[in-house]
Amino acid sequence: MKTLKLTCLFVLSMLFITSCSSDDDSTTEETVKEEPTLVGEWHGVASTYNGVDFGSPENYVINFNAENLAEFTYIxxxxxxxxxxxxxxxxxxxxxxxxxxxxxxxxxxxxxxKITELTEDTLVIEYNITLDGVITETYTR
Structure with a gap:
């Protein structure tokens, strides 16, 4: 009988120990940070040629869609x-x-x-147009 009581006491104590966990009631949500996407409409705001102001390409609009198609509009x-x-x-x-x-x-x-910067609001690209010329353009949504 004493063995039965000890067995029951052991089983009950194990139930209490395993059922009480400090993180059971925790509602922490992991935040998944999404990478900025190229998809969307981008409007030109600045341009340089070899680091020198090349004028504002405000009449340039690029629209990238999710199907990997791009439309370049020169207004x-x-x-x-x-x-x-x-x-x-x-x-x-x-x-x-x-x-x-x-x-x-x-x-x-x-x-x-080359994409030098891509955030939710800003796209900065860089490309060569001649052997010695690099254009950097900045776009915003």
Missing amino acids: GYGDNGEDIIREATYEINEGVLTIDWQGAYKDMETMYI
């Missing part, structure tokens, strides 16, 4: 003041944005653009 740059729109596919790999014009425009080849 008022046409011969008669109309908008010029260029479409391309894009991909990002290790901070390099590859724009593929897919042969649609004879004067445009595949471009490799």
